[in-house]
Amino acid sequence: MKFTVDRAVLLKALAHVQSVVERRNTIPILANVLLDAKTEGSLTLTATDMEIAVVEEVAGVTVPRGGRTTAPAATLYEIVRKLPDGARVELDHGGGDGPLTLRAGKFNTSLAVLPVDDFPSMTEGKLPTKFSIKAGVLRDLIDRTRFAISTEETRYYLNGIYLHAAEAEGAPVLRAVATDGHRLARVEEPLPDGAKGMPGVIIPRKTVQEVRKLADETQDEIEIRLSDTKIRFGLGTVALTSKLIDGTFPEYERVIPRGNDKKLTVPKKDFEEAVARVAAISSERSRPVKLSISRNNLLLSAASPEQGQAQEELDADTVSYESSPLEIGFQARYLTDITAQIGEKMEFLFADGAAPTIVKDEAKPEALYVLMPMRV
Known part of the structure; x- marks a missing residue:
């Protein structure tokens, strides 16, 4: 040669x-x-x-x-x-x-x-489902869910993104879901032609990372072929074939709360910066940030036995909340991960201080995040 x-x-x-x-x-x-x-x-x-x-x-x-x-x-x-x-x-x-x-x-x-x-041959076998998706759409599905992929190897079926066809408000959608048991990310796009009837598949974390890097290099359509055991991404001159996680993804819809009626709306940038400042009081990544919420008022606070405490109140004219007062705590890193997916305005939907909370991007209702609270 x-x-x-x-x-x-x-x-x-x-x-x-x-x-x-x-x-x-x-x-x-x-x-x-x-x-x-x-x-x-x-x-x-x-x-x-x-x-x-x-x-x-x-x-x-x-x-x-x-x-x-x-x-x-x-x-x-x-x-x-x-x-x-x-x-x-x-x-x-x-x-x-x-x-x-x-x-x-x-x-x-x-x-x-x-x-x-x-040199081993990883034969693809039959991949009966075939559809194409724009590179930008695939990047968006990955970016807004992969932060919630579990790294706990014992629950291997959570070590990837669950991709499947579903229905939302009567319309067929392609839905990507990831969860680690502490937070959940669910994002959907209109179902591409050819994806109807596709099996629900769990794409492994490493495959997600490799496909995301490749998708950065193109604006063209990406061809996806899959069976219930393998998936193939065709990106121009590159073809990536991967085994799928052999497991059953949990019934995630059951953990998405339906009755959260206390709504808080805050500017993403102000909230993100305030969380970073108050969380800096502690070097512990799992230290909670407490949200004390009352009518059109939000106070964020954190405390550390070694370092002291910190708090910051958001400007009243930027906070919208009309329900009864509420106190709830979240791990700072989890809050930051979800905040990074939001545009200009964040929407929180609470039930009480101990129940799962829904977080949304006010401008992009097709994305939904669930966050478990921490005791504070």
């Missing part, structure tokens, strides 16, 4: 595939990228960790001798990254166990390879 390609083109492709490679693993071949060059001038790069596989087609490649080999993904990426802009990179492998030679200008190096036959 021998081919030549522009450094920028190769670097972009390597950045996509090497990010799924696990740096620490017990199977050496999983640290490698598969290089497949064909004499008609195409190059395919593949990397996998046995849960996710990324395949990228690279154009603009000169291939005097076709062939396949594997090379250490992280090392190859670092070498190409440090080559000068505009460099032309030549990769040459004579076959067998011999090294892969990389040349660029006056620089050359040799990389050890592993047998192509050892």
